[in-house]
Amino acid sequence: MTNSAAELVHHRSCNLCEAMCGLEIRVRDGEVVSIRGDENDPFSRGHICPKAVALQDIHGDPDRLRHPVKKTEHGGWQRISWEQAFELVEAGIRRVQAHHGRDAVAIYGGNPNVHNYGSLLYGPPLIHALRTRHRYSATSVDQLPHHFSSYFLYGHILLLPVPDLDRTQFFLCLGGNPAVSNGSLMTAPDVKKRLGAIQERGGRVVVVDPRRTETANLAGGHVFIRPGTDAWFLFSLLHVIFQEGLDQPGRLAAFTDGIGVMRELATEFDPETTSKITGVSADAVRQLTRDFCAADSAVCYGRMGVSTQEFGGLCQWLINVINVVTGNLDRPGGAMFTRPAVDVVKLKKKPGSFRRWTSHVRELPEFGGELPVSSLAEDMEAGAVRALVTSAGNPVLSTPDGRRLDLALADAEFVVSIDFYINETTRHADVILPPTASLEHDHYDLIFHALAIRDTARYSEPLFTPADDTRHDWQILLELQKRLVTKPTFAQRSWWAVASRGPHVLLDLALRSGPYGSGLRSFLPFGKGLSLERLKRYPHGIDLGALKPSLPDRLQTPDRRIHLAPAELVEDVSRLRQRADGMAAQWQNRAGRLTLIGRRQVRSNNSWMHNYPRLMKGSDRCTLLMHPDDAVARSLSDGDHVRVSSRVGEIEVPLEISDEMMPGVVSMPHGFGHAREGVRLTTASGRPGASVNDLNDSRRIDDLTGNAAFSGLSVTVVARPKGRPAAKSAAASVEASA
Numbered sequence: 001m002t003n004s005a006a007e008l009v010h011h012r013s014c015n016l017c018e019a020m021c022g023l024e025i026r027v028r029d030g031e032v033v034s035i036r037g038d039e040n041d042p043f044s045r046g047h048i049c050p051k052a053v054a055l056q057d058i059h060g061d062p063d064r065l066r067h068p069v070k071k072t073e074h075g076g077w078q079r080i081s082w083e084q085a086f087e088l089v090e091a092g093i094r095r096v097q098a099h100h101g102r103d104a105v106a107i108y109g110g111n112p113n114v115h116n117y118g119s120l121l122y123g124p125p126l127i128h129a130l131r132t133r134h135r136y137s138a139t140s141v142d143q144l145p146h147h148f149s150s151y152f153l154y155g156h157i158l159l160l161p162v163p164d165l166d167r168t169q170f171f172l173c174l175g176g177n178p179a180v181s182n183g184s185l186m187t188a189p190d191v192k193k194r195l196g197a198i199q200e201r202g203g204r205v206v207v208v209d210p211r212r213t214e215t216a217n218l219a220g221g222h223v224f225i226r227p228g229t230d231a232w233f234l235f236s237l238l239h240v241i242f243q244e245g246l247d248q249p250g251r252l253a254a255f256t257d258g259i260g261v262m263r264e265l266a267t268e269f270d271p272e273t274t275s276k277i278t279g280v281s282a283d284a285v286r287q288l289t290r291d292f293c294a295a296d297s298a299v300c301y302g303r304m305g306v307s308t309q310e311f312g313g314l315c316q317w318l319i320n321v322i323n324v325v326t327g328n329l330d331r332p333g334g335a336m337f338t339r340p341a342v343d344v345v346k347l348k349k350k351p352g353s354f355r356r357w358t359s360h361v362r363e364l365p366e367f368g369g370e371l372p373v374s375s376l377a378e379d380m381e382a383g384a385v386r387a388l389v390t391s392a393g394n395p396v397l398s399t400p401d402g403r404r405l406d407l408a409l410a411d412a413e414f415v416v417s418i419d420f421y422i423n424e425t426t427r428h429a430d431v432i433l434p435p436t437a438s439l440e441h442d443h444y445d446l447i448f449h450a451l452a453i454r455d456t457a458r459y460s461e462p463l464f465t466p467a468d469d470t471r472h473d474w475q476i477l478l479e480l481q482k483r484l485v486t487k488p489t490f491a492q493r494s495w496w497a498v499a500s501r502g503p504h505v506l507l508d509l510a511l512r513s514g515p516y517g518s519g520l521r522s523f524l525p526f527g528k529g530l531s532l533e534r535l536k537r538y539p540h541g542i543d544l545g546a547l548k549p550s551l552p553d554r555l556q557t558p559d560r561r562i563h564l565a566p567a568e569l570v571e572d573v574s575r576l577r578q579r580a581d582g583m584a585a586q587w588q589n590r591a592g593r594l595t596l597i598g599r600r601q602v603r604s605n606n607s608w609m610h611n612y613p614r615l616m617k618g619s620d621r622c623t624l625l626m627h628p629d630d631a632v633a634r635s636l637s638d639g640d641h642v643r644v645s646s647r648v649g650e651i652e653v654p655l656e657i658s659d660e661m662m663p664g665v666v667s668m669p670h671g672f673g674h675a676r677e678g679v680r681l682t683t684a685s686g687r688p689g690a691s692v693n694d695l696n697d698s699r700r701i702d703d704l705t706g707n708a709a710f711s712g713l714s715v716t717v718v719a720r721p722k723g724r725p726a727a728k729s730a731a732a733s734v735e736a737s738a
């Protein structure tokens with residue numbers, strides 16, 4: 001931090017999304033006066049988005065809890081001391097464990113944990129201390145299939161290939177909208193400029209999406225595809241690659257098994273056949289494949305839209321297969337692995353696991369130590385889960401059939417939430433333990449440096465001293481762990497001794513022992529190798545260079561080979577075959593139904609950034625987008641309030657008509673639906689919107705991985721009947737039943 005005439009200039013990276021933009025924050029008299037992009041950050045080069053100012057809004061938000069609270073008998077909240085709070089939580093959890101066994105206490109970790117290195121380092125020991133099989137996280141409504149394919153193909157769930165965006169000549173993007181999301185599993189600040197640069201250097205960007213998105217508008221090419229059909233589409237690309245002899249794995253062939261199996265599997269997916277399912281013409285598939293293969297370098301990338309669908313596992317697998325058989329894995333301009341300053345692949349000793357246990361009711365498989373969160377509500381209803389710990393999550397709004405989870409939580413025996421808001425989920429807590437906000441603690445992106453399109457490192461000091469009597473996430477997690485371990489082992493005591501000094505001590509150790517730590521001193525421009533002290537001398541961050549080829553060394557499979565055709569994935573192709581007719585029929589025989597997909601918005605971030613007036617300005621963003629033809633067929637006009645119904649629920653939202661939608665497909669953002677009794681989010685509750693997850697169906701999952709299938713939900717849309725009251729909200733039914 002620099003200091004000039006009472007104005008302090010603080011540099012840090014934004015932790016709100018995956019882009020890690022460098023910020024320059026000016027502070028006068030303890031107040032933030034401005035937040036700008038840090039021009040000297042070598043990676044983000046001054047870029048920020050409108051959300052960056054929210055860091056200040058979160059800090060100052062009067063609704064943000066700053067002290068622990070417990071629920072009173074009448075449903076109000078009472079401030080209590082930290083000691084009282086920890087005692088209540090310990091007693092509550094132990095009571096349920098004693099009566100119903102350890103598996104009756106579940107834990108759910110939400111997305112912001114991944115943006116908080118204290119939580120990342122101190123969460124797993126708490127989960128371990130709970131010794132429960134009912135562990136859940138936002139992973140199973142998000143990127144699970146990426147981990148799944150990396151585990152089976154490359155041997156480690158965290159060995160995720162990243163598009164080498166700055167050097168590629170062909171970026172094929174399925175089901176991702178980086179122009180709005182700012183990139184995901186692809187940390188690339190100012191991604192729009194980077195996409196523009198591909199085209200400026202003569203390369204191409206092609207987007208495959210049922211909506212002509214903001215990214216599609218920047219790209220040279222856009223292909224409409226029917227939701228949920230990408231596995232057929234990807235197989236058809238593979239078919240053409242093999243059929244036309246365009247496969248050229250090059251040096252990868254020496255350490256890749258299964259290319260022959262893939263060739264065999266792709267035979268039946270000719271683009272003429274798959275076009276009946278995907279809606280993408282055979283000519284378009286053939287031309288796209290030829291162009292992709294003719295490019296000097298190319299990368300196929302897929303995100304939320306292809307991960308959260310019925311065949312999410314197959315999609316992420318096939319994307320990897322395409323990159324391998326075209327020789328684009330591990331080569332500049334293709335899909336590459338990072339070599340981050342903290343090597344999370346090494347740090348996470350257990351490479352992964354699958355099916356070690358299953359959920360209670362539906363017997364859905366464990367993956368990486370977690371169960372699919374789509375099974376949580378039913379396992380609560382069945383009594384297998386009776387208490388829940390939530391940490392930085394809002395599963396009532398973020399998981400399918402959130403309404404059902406909302407009801408189950410109202411009946412839970414004990415709920416504790418580590419969160420600084422009373423939101424749709426935490427309103428059910430008996431005790432809320434609020435951590436400090438971002439600006440009060442230090443920051444290092446353990447995960448997003450490992451997913452970045454360049455190797456970089458950046459550490460941020462805290463800006464503000466935490467208010468009196470507050471706790472950081474790591475302190476809360478550590479205290480709970482200590483209390484829940486009955487007979488600590490030597491290893492646990494040693495961990496506590498180190499851990500109680502704070503996560504920066506662990507970070508320092510990890511940096512020192514990482515690939516740029518003192519062991520590699522001679523290669524570095526800045527002296528003797530990395531430690532936290534050295535990193536602190538670079539407040540704008542360090543650029544460690546473009547991604548470098550690292551295979552086969554970096555492979556984590558026992559035989560150091562790529563397993564391109566693992567049995568688990570190959571077997572799932574039969575499910576795809578069985579589904580083909582049904583999928584095609586769904587489009588031929590619409591019976592007035594439409595297909596729902598999701599979308600993100602620049603000024604929003606999942607469910608929790610709707611409480612900041614600056615981000616909520618302007619028109620309503622929780623709208624249903626529909627193609628004009630579908631609107632005409634239903635006699636609907638722009639701005640009408642429509643009722644959207646699915647098997648599990650119905651909601652009402654304003655309609656927005658736009659030809660950016662594929663006919664037959666409608667789109668709605670998630671994370672809204674704040675009008676529920678007891679939610680203490682003043683601004684958000686004033687513009688509540690409706691939750692798309694009250695429509696999404698927890699039965700709709702990718703049967704292979706257990707990931708939620710949001711895309712492709714069948715819905716009906718009608719004008720809201722005049723003179724009748726609005727559809728009963730989930731909140732109303734929860735209150736009624738409570």
Ligand SMILES: Nc1nc2c(c(=O)[nH]1)N[C@H]1C(S)=C(S)[C@@H](COP(=O)(O)OP(=O)(O)OC[C@H]3O[C@@H](n4cnc5c(=O)[nH]c(N)nc54)[C@H](O)[C@@H]3O)O[C@H]1N2
Pocket residue numbers: 109110111112113116138141142304391392393394395397398399418419420421423435437438473598599605606607608670671692693696710
């Ligand atoms: N239909 C549909 N559903 C979706 C998605 C979709 O595209 N469509 N997207 C899915 C995806 S990708 C994700 S990641 C999930 C997100 O789902 P969740 O992670 O369950 O929910 P968030 O909205 O991120 O809520 C984060 C919570 O963490 C709190 N919080 C913020 N910062 C901190 C912190 O530093 N410490 C602590 N302790 N708490 C903090 C906030 O107050 C908020 O309550 O939603 C998923 N749900």
Ligand SMILES: Nc1nc2c(c(=O)[nH]1)N[C@H]1C(S)=C(S)[C@@H](COP(=O)(O)OP(=O)(O)OC[C@H]3O[C@@H](n4cnc5c(=O)[nH]c(N)nc54)[C@H](O)[C@@H]3O)O[C@H]1N2
Pocket residue numbers: 017018111142174175176177178180181182183184208209210211213225226227228229230303304305306309597598599600601602603604605606711712
């Ligand atoms: N502004 C903002 N940024 C965010 C977030 C946010 O909420 N707001 N959330 C953050 C999080 S947690 C994540 S995980 C990332 C997600 O990052 P992205 O995946 O880039 O973001 P989405 O907008 O969900 O993009 C999904 C796209 O898939 C398309 N789609 C839907 N169904 C299908 C389908 O069946 N096939 C194909 N091919 N496409 C389909 C949708 O139209 C949409 O354009 O964004 C992160 N960044």
Ligand code: SF4
Pocket residue numbers: 014015016017018019020021047048049050051052182189
């Ligand atoms: S793009 Fe993401 S990291 Fe960058 S300023 Fe916006 S929210 Fe922060």
Ligand SMILES: [Mo]
Pocket residue numbers: 111138142
């Ligand atoms: Mo996410």
